[in-house]
Amino acid sequence: MSMHENITIDPALTELYKDLHRHPELGFQEHRTAAIVARRLNASGFAVTTGVAGTGIVGMLTNGSGPTALLRADMDALPVEEDTGLDYASTATTTDASGATVPVDHACGHDLHTTCLLGAADALAADRASWSGTLVVVFQPAEELGAGAQAMVDDGLYDRFPAPEVVLGQHVAPLPAGKIAGHPGASYAGSDSLRVRLVGRGAHGSMPEASIDPIVMAAETVLRLQTVISREIPSTATAVLTVGSIHAGDAANVIPGAAELQLNIRTYDTGVRQRILDSVDRIVRGEAAVAGAAEEPTITEIERFPVVVNDPAALGRTLDAFAAWLGPDNILDPGAGAGSEDVGILATSAAAPLSYWLLGGTDPALFTTGDMTDPALLTVPSNHSPHYAPVIQPTLTNGVTALVTAARTWLPAS
Known part of the structure; x- marks a missing residue:
């Protein structure tokens, strides 16, 4: 029997997916989702531990001797208002950390990840003759915050459960359904998001001489930061620095007392990352000093994702097993992506290799070549868009099959 054959997929998974999509929850608020996960894993015969890092769920199933493999899915949604027009679209709202009411949408596809892993857990539990060893399924909170994987490790993930020989996982992507993509080595960028507060001195707009204008200070800082990538790192390095938010003042005729910037840095190399962070610190403090700022500026980390490194072997x-299932023409190399993920923490914390792939989830009819050169990749809705929603089939069936195939590849029957 090949790795992808004899997989029983529960037809009720489609309704489960729609239910999770209608009821998204932000990071560390995934209480309803976690309860559904725990209930289904219990029914499949897994030993289930709830409340890991608050809302995380771990299921364990030992099936004879053999290695341990960890399969991971993330569960959290985004503060995005859905605009897909689907009959199962989210209309949910919630309260964020600041107390504001925000819309919530599974715009990144974590509802699909959760459903696929539940389906795979069901299938593997139902056919124990096809594999041997210990299966650990991790349903992780707060991936979008860059905090959930580390929180589970900090809550004793590998003290309470066996460390795996491999960490396996997938992320739905705007590739044609029926394609799977994976890149060896550094696959997804490290990401640092920072909040910069520049303090000047406020005054009436008619008396600029009485002020230390933080808006001018912020403008000079933004312009100077643009030189970091072009002039301070090697031309062979890949990095992005984006100032995504500027806020200062509320009136046209008032010079405010402070300005706030939010910026994001994406890198693939720890040395380049540190050089950029050092440059940001120097530029922010230097521009404040030149402006005669009333106080030292502050630079605060908002979130951080380490570089995701796929173990090539x-x-x-894993991809060889997928090629035997889908055919080699349906296995793509997307190159290193600028998106970020925290799944790598689960692997590095266990000193285990990572095998993480992209699952095509978009209607194939929208593509022409169907590979990484397809112009549709620039036009179809992508993750985090209010218009993003994967086509349910064949994405759901493929996602379950991929996880089962990967698990059987790493936990072969004795």
């Missing part, structure tokens, strides 16, 4: 082993 581990990914190759």
Whole structure:
């Protein structure tokens, strides 16, 4: 029997997916989702531990001797208002950390990840003759915050459960459904998001001489920050620095007392990352000093994702199994992506190789070549868009099959 055959997929998974999509929850608020996950894993015969890092769920199933493999899905949604027009679209709202009411949408596809892993857990539990060893399924909170994986590790994930020989996982992507993509080595960028507060001195707009204008200070800082990538890192390095938010003042005729910037840095190399962070610190403090700022500026970390590194041998082993299932023409190399993920923490914390792939989730009819050169990749809705929603089939069936195939590849029957 090949790795992808004899997989029983519960037809009720489609309704489960729609239910999770209608009821999204933000990071560390995934209480309803976690309860559904725990209930289904219990029914499949897993030993279930709830409340890991608050809302995380771990299921364990030992099936004879053999290695341990960890399969991971993330559960959280985004503060995005859905605009897909689907009959199962989210209309949910919630209260964020600041107390504001925000819309919530599974615009990144974590509802699909959760459904696929539940389906795979069901299938593997139902056919224990096809694999041997210990299966650990991790349903992680707060991936979008860059905090959930580390929180689970900090809550004793590998003290309370066996450390795996491999960490396996997938992320739905705007690739044609029926395609799977994976890149060896540094696959997804490290990301640092920072909040910069520049303090000047407020005054009436008619008396600029009485002020230390933080808006001018912020403008000079933004312009100077643009030189970091072009002039301070090697031309062969890949990095992005984006100032995504500026806020200062509320009136046209008032010079405010402070300005706030939010910026994001994406890198693939720890040395380049540190050089950029040092440059940001120097430029922010230097521009404040030149302006005669009333106080030292502050630079605060908002979130951080480490670089995701796929172990080449581990990914190759998994993709070879997928090629035997889908055909080699349906296995793509997307190159290193600028998106960020925290799944790598689960692997590095266990000193285990990571095998992490992209699952095509978009209607194939929208594509022409169907590979990484397809112009549709720039036009179809992508993750985090209010218009993003994967086509349910064949994405759901493929996602379950991929996880089962990967698990059987790493936990072969004895």
